[in-house]
Amino acid sequence: xxxxHGRLVVLGAAGAGKTAAMILLLLASLMExxxxxxxxxxxxxxxxxxxxxxxxxxxxxxxxxxRFLLAAEYGPDAIGALLESERVALFLDGLDEMPAAAxxxxxxxxxxxxxxxxxxxxxxxxxxxEAAASGHWHNAAVVELLPPSPPVIADYLLRDQRDQVAxxxxxxxxxxxxxxxxxxxxxxxxxxxxxxxxxxxxxxxAELTEPGRFDGPEHLxxxxxxxxxxxxxxxxxxxxxxxxWLAWTAHQMRDARTLPWWKVPxxxxxxxxxxxxxxxxxxxxxxxxxxxxxxxxxxxxxxxxVLIALGVSVLGGLLYGFLASVPxxxxxxxxxxxxxxxxGPGRDDLAGLLRSAPAVVVxxxxxxxxxxxxxxLPVLNTFPALFDGLLxxxxxxxxxxxxxxxxxxxxxxxxxxxxxxxRGSSDQAWRSAVAGGLITLAASGLTxxxxxxxxxxxxxxxxxxxxxxxxxxxxxxxxxxxVFSLAAGLTVGLTAVVGSxxxxxxxxxxxxxxxxxxxxGLGYAIHAGPSVHLLAGEMVLRVKGLGRVRFAGLFADAHxxxxxxxxxxxxxxxxxxxxxxxxxxxxxxxxxxxxxSGSPSAGSSRCSAARPSAGSRxx
Numbered sequence: 001x002x003x004x005h006g007r008l009v010v011l012g013a014a015g016a017g018k019t020a021a022m023i024l025l026l027l028a029s030l031m032e033x034x035x036x037x038x039x040x041x042x043x044x045x046x047x048x049x050x051x052x053x054x055x056x057x058x059x060x061x062x063x064x065x066x067r068f069l070l071a072a073e074y075g076p077d078a079i080g081a082l083l084e085s086e087r088v089a090l091f092l093d094g095l096d097e098m099p100a101a102a103x104x105x106x107x108x109x110x111x112x113x114x115x116x117x118x119x120x121x122x123x124x125x126x127x128x129x130e131a132a133a134s135g136h137w138h139n140a141a142v143v144e145l146l147p148p149s150p151p152v153i154a155d156y157l158l159r160d161q162r163d164q165v166a167x168x169x170x171x172x173x174x175x176x177x178x179x180x181x182x183x184x185x186x187x188x189x190x191x192x193x194x195x196x197x198x199x200x201x202x203x204x205x206a207e208l209t210e211p212g213r214f215d216g217p218e219h220l221x222x223x224x225x226x227x228x229x230x231x232x233x234x235x236x237x238x239x240x241x242x243x244x245w246l247a248w249t250a251h252q253m254r255d256a257r258t259l260p261w262w263k264v265p266x267x268x269x270x271x272x273x274x275x276x277x278x279x280x281x282x283x284x285x286x287x288x289x290x291x292x293x294x295x296x297x298x299x300x301x302x303x304x305x306v307l308i309a310l311g312v313s314v315l316g317g318l319l320y321g322f323l324a325s326v327p328x329x330x331x332x333x334x335x336x337x338x339x340x341x342x343x344g345p346g347r348d349d350l351a352g353l354l355r356s357a358p359a360v361v362v363x364x365x366x367x368x369x370x371x372x373x374x375x376x377l378p379v380l381n382t383f384p385a386l387f388d389g390l391l392x393x394x395x396x397x398x399x400x401x402x403x404x405x406x407x408x409x410x411x412x413x414x415x416x417x418x419x420x421x422x423r424g425s426s427d428q429a430w431r432s433a434v435a436g437g438l439i440t441l442a443a444s445g446l447t448x449x450x451x452x453x454x455x456x457x458x459x460x461x462x463x464x465x466x467x468x469x470x471x472x473x474x475x476x477x478x479x480x481x482x483v484f485s486l487a488a489g490l491t492v493g494l495t496a497v498v499g500s501x502x503x504x505x506x507x508x509x510x511x512x513x514x515x516x517x518x519x520x521g522l523g524y525a526i527h528a529g530p531s532v533h534l535l536a537g538e539m540v541l542r543v544k545g546l547g548r549v550r551f552a553g554l555f556a557d558a559h560x561x562x563x564x565x566x567x568x569x570x571x572x573x574x575x576x577x578x579x580x581x582x583x584x585x586x587x588x589x590x591x592x593x594x595x596x597s598g599s600p601s602a603g604s605s606r607c608s609a610a611r612p613s614a615g616s617r618x619x
Contacts, residue, residue, distance in 0.1 A: 006118035015191025104135030199227025251586030403443035441521025
């Protein structure tokens, strides 16, 4: 049957099979002739219709999930051409998973901006009707999925059963004899039926029919979800850890249905996470700088290396403590993971590379001006000082400019890579941060070493120390501002000035060179790598006594066990009701205070299937 206006709404209760029905419809549309529009799957929970037009959002998601459409062979705007020529059909899943205030706005945008595009939307009935009352989507056909009939239920539960056949037949008989019982009211949707088959694979389902075993359908649904998790994690200890942290994750997600792993650090208190980053950065930098200073003195016995190490450690802590207070960087990471893709510059890259020009000019001008007016040289030496300043500044600028240009050229969001996905993206982000940090470290270290060599025969009074400090600050400011943001440039630039003054005032040339390299390289890695902040968050949780967790491994393992699924670069819980079940469990654990007293504990599967509180959420 063809719809005259190409607009369809699929309604169904929780677990009624809306997503499965949409997938079947999508697959059927692919079997049509080549002239039919190509279906594109999108999750509505990722759309903010208050701020983003429909087609702009669709363009962004298609560019993220179908990177090949951006290839030059398809033209400058293949996605736009597909939308304008109506060569795609939009399958929009989960209107009910959007915030309540956004649903009516979404329907109005679909009506006004959808044009002649074929669009399919799924939702729960009540949420759609409330949204449609004020946000009309005209000429849309509406179908509502009915519960499976008793013969269909019996056929599904008994099909291909090899173990416990008699018990499954008894269960089917119980459903027929008690159509108004808790079990019949629970096993009335594709979701709960599949949970029953998976949860009782290879075991007897007799407990489902025990009189008084369950208080009602809600209790029974939670029991089936717990059984599903038991099947996914057969080992009790492993299940205890995994389910607890998945419950914590689901609770932190609030109403969101998508799980970007790089946003997890934002769930950790900002000051605590910044302190963890500072402690991880400061002591190693301080120890290495102190060793370099000691080596520069011929390894003579002296307390100076210890003092320098302590100073740089404190400086590192102050740097990232201050960084945590900068509004633009509160999440501690870039918007999404990056990768380093080695490639030559194209025509579109030239403008970006030109942005690194200030990294050459600014340090030269600032340093030359400072040395021009410094007080520790006679007036007759003013012009040589100006020449020194311009020379050092230009050299420093070229070093910073080269690293900035390379980073701007090679840094690529992981979502734009053809093989990008949620799994493995954390490792790719780590490699990208390390590669970018090494590039910055090498450029800064070589530049600082050249400046030290060129200035080795010149006076080294207070003016010279301040001038060199400003070189380092100008380099850090321009590099971080161009690659990240003005806030990052100000933060790291100011810290580079203070750190250089500290090192030049008490340390040797090798220490100054190494400190300059470490500040730049590690500073870049921390700014560019969300994996660094994820690790810092994991450290905070462990120090607070909440147990050990590695979120990247947790999510990848949950995906293998069919608890999570991948949607492009994002994870999602495989069932919305499973996420709600875990979220409520996480909230109960936090309210009970169990996780503040030691390792987190979600309890056994029977505990997690306990009777819900009166204020529990239903999916």
